[in-house]
Amino acid sequence: MSQQDLQPAAAATAATAGSASDGGIGNMTYEQREQLREIFDTMDRAGRGFIPTSKLGDILKLLGLGKPSRDALQNWAVEIDPSGTGRVDYGRLELFVSLRYDEADQRQEIMDAFRLFKPDAKEIEHARITLADLQKIAAHLGEHIPEEELREMINIADVGEAGGVNLVDFTRIMRKAGLY
Template identity: 30%
Template sequence: MASTSQPHSSFPARPFNNIRNPPTTTAFAQSQPALALRQKERLSKDTQAQAPAPAMAPPANAQMNILSDEQREEINEAFVLFDNDKDQRIDYHEFKVALKALGFDLPKPEILTLLTTHGIPPDTAARNGIRDPNIPPGRLLLTLQAFQTIAGNLIAARDPRDEILRAFALFDTDDKGMITLEDLRRVAHELGEGLEEDELRAMIEEFDLEGKGGVGREEFIQICMG
């Protein structure tokens, strides 16, 4: 059913056709419901988010430079959020959950390989000038700059369909295969956004191409891909 209301920006209006412009940097990210997407992606907790953030290092490589400001911000926020002891280093476990918050659930061998390549010894050893090659990878630490490099490479190499489906799943939490009016209500409520019922309904009507009462995965992908 077509809507006679003014166009809404609840779903991406602009096409994005490469990995450097995922939904979080399109019109979707600038809409009210998309704020929920950003918040849920970061898996943030109020008490942790309030902690003082370390000074952000400049982008570590060319890959970071081609990411959007929002993508760089998300990388930095993930590092700060999961640097539990706020020592500006993250260990194996902090690294794993920080990557998971960004959408990358890597297996243990891959995590250890990245630590071997980019990690540094614990501060105590570093201060003593010890560079023991026998330190197990699981004990190595990552600086913010190293994390930026790793996360930047992963984001830049991500398939845009994966990013779109990840965004879709954050609305369709019960895996029913579509984003419904109730999903939009929930997102608006969780975020405390004062969206009117008719506005939420119009968002669904505008993009429900088959008149089934919700926006399906393929519809969502087509909208995002332009």
């Protein structure tokens, strides 16, 4: 079989990976779903088909999605268990976790985009995109943008008026623009 013969099959495989047709929800990989199922089954020792919503924080931490705040956990418990039973089945949990993975992916993409402006920043959370950064990027792209326009861009995005655009400002602007 030639490489050309394999291309349509590879494209079809890539198109269905992680889709609902293979039991997937959202952008969760097979391995992520498998790990979630293992965690769920471990917490559901009695085999009743549900676990306490109070375990959400532990689950997210075990999956590498961080430790959420108490407020976030309370909001999510209401979201995942609107009737207030204090428990969640695997289907609802998988949907909930897939949304958390999507959020984590978006955060990473935004941070990667921010790093394009601040490639040397050691602590990206404290970095600021300045006028000089915008001028450097514009020059690199071969664009001549008047300094006044670049200043206006900074002023519009810099909510805290600290002389530059931090990651929070950048995230807000990117989401407002519909890019994330």
